[in-house]
Amino acid sequence: MHLLETERGNISEAAADAVRAMIVDGRLAAGDRLNEVRLAQQLGLSRTPLREALSGLVAEGALIARPRLGYFVRPLSLEDFEQVYAIRPLLDPEALRLAGIPAAKRIAKLEKLNADLSKAKGVRAIDLDDAWHIELIAECPNKVLVELIRNIMVRTRRYELALMREKVNVGNATTDHEKIIVALKKNDLEAACAALKRNMQSGREPIVTWLKERVARKTK
Amino acid sequence: MHLLETERGNISEAAADAVRAMIVDGRLAAGDRLNEVRLAQQLGLSRTPLREALSGLVAEGALIARPRLGYFVRPLSLEDFEQVYAIRPLLDPEALRLAGIPAAKRIAKLEKLNADLSKAKGVRAIDLDDAWHIELIAECPNKVLVELIRNIMVRTRRYELALMREKVNVGNATTDHEKIIVALKKNDLEAACAALKRNMQSGREPIVTWLKERVARKTK
DNA sequence: CAAATGCATACTGTATACAGTTTATATGAA
C-alpha cells in the first residue's frame, strides 16, 4: 500500500526554486554571469544538481547558456519586455472566459485581495496583484493555459521589481480590478474579459519609459 | 578581437535535441520510463550531460520527473491534447496581425509550400504544415510569441504523429491555407487572421476521436 | 496456494576528479 507518496523532491528542484527566486528578486542581477562553484557553495550543494537546475531555468527563459562561458541571467531589455508583456492580453481573457463567472465566494475573495492591494506598496503590491489574477482564473479548466500564464507572470515580475527598486511608488491596478469585478457581478462575462484585457495592457507605460531612460543612461 | 564567436554548442544541447526528436517521433513512447544508463550509452555520452538535457526537457513539458523513479515521457492524454491545442488559436492570429500582410515573395513561397502539402503524406505532410505556419508569421516582430508558438507546435506534433502511425491517411489543411492566402492577397488582414484561427481549430476532431477510442481500448 | 518477508540487482541522486577552455595577470617590446 502506497500511502500518500510523500513526494519530497530532490536537491535539483530546490536549487531551481532558489535560483529562480534570486533572479526574480534581483539578488542575481540581470546580465550577471553566475559562478557555479560559488553559487553551489552558497546553496550548500555540489555543481552537478545545481547545473541540472540551471538547465531547467534556461528552458524557462530565466537564464541564457553560452557554451564554455557558462550561464547568464537573461538581461532586461525593452524589446524583451514589450514582447513578453504583449502575451498575457492574449491568454488571460480566454482563461477567464473558460473559467466563467466565479462563484460568490470567490468574488468576495477577489474583493478582499483588491482591498489589500489598494493599501499595499512595493513587493507586496506585486504579490497581491499576481495573486488576484491567479484567483480570477482559478476555475479555468485549461491547466496548460494557467501554467503558461504563471510562466509569463514570472518573466514580467523581474521588470516590475526592477522598476520598483528604482522608482518606488508605482500606481497599482486597483481600479482596473474593480471594473472587472463589477462586470462579473452583472454576469457580463464578455465585458469582464474585455476589461481584463485592458488591465493586462495597462501597467506597460511606466516600465517602458523607465527602460528607455535606463538605456539612455547607459549609452551616455 | 572576437570575430564571429563560433557558437558550437555542447553535448548537453545535442542530447536535448536527440531526446526531443526521439519523443516527438515516438521512438520513446508516451509514458515510457527512460533508463539513463542505457540511453547515455546509445547516445555515446555519460549520464551527466544527458541528465542536464533531461532537466531542460522537463521544463519544456516533454518529460516528467518523478523523484527517485527517474524521468518519464509525458503521456498522451485527451485532456492534455485539448488544452494544448486550444492555445494556438489564441497566439497565431495575433502573430499574423503583428506580422502584417506578407511580401509578394513570401506569399509565393506560401503557395509553393501549400502545393507541396496537398500532395504530401505522412510525416512530410506534418513537416510542411508546420513550415507553412512558421513562414506565415516569419515577419512577426514579437520573437517571444513566435518562440511560444514553436513550443506548442512541438507539443502537439507528438499527437499528430501518433495518430498518423495508426490511422495513416488524415486529411490535410490545404484548403484552409488557400482561404488564408486569398484573404492576404486581398489585403484583408483581419479576414486572414479569422481564417487562421479557424484553421488552428480544425484538425482537432480526428485526434480527439482517436484518443477517445484509445482510452476505450485500454479500459476494455 | 497465497501472502509476506528478505535479499540481490538495477537505477537514480549527488559528489568529486580531471581535461580543456577562457579570463586575468604579469612580462617584455615598440
Next chain:
DNA sequence: TTCATATAAACTGTATACAGTATGCATTTG
C-alpha cells in the same frame, strides 16, 4: 605609456565513483 604576448589561475564541460532507494525474485510462513 601602450600594446602585444606569454603564463598562471579560474571556470566550465564531462566522466566516473559511490551512496541510497526502488524493484523483482526467491524463500518462508500461514
